[in-house]
Amino acid sequence: MTIALISSCLLLFLTACTTERKIYVNQPIPANLLNDCTPRLPPKSMTFGDSLKYNEHLLNIIEMCNRDKRAIREVNSEHL
DSSP, X not given: OHHHHHXXXXXXXXXXOXXXXXXXXXXXXXXXXXXXXXXXXXXXXXXXXXXXXXXXXXXXXHHHHHHHHHHHHHHHHHTO
């Protein structure tokens, strides 16, 4: 019984001794990365050509949002 008690205490001492220190810096995420990605509303009467232009607009909005999220991940990975 005493051997088990002494062993567990020694184990605690070994795990408590470390030279590694982590310093966390709280840096806010840039405001331009947190902006909403809001597409413009579709035209009331839409032709086939208007539909193509609107789809291109939506894809550009998605691309910008993905770029922002990628930048946020990069900021977070730099601080880990």
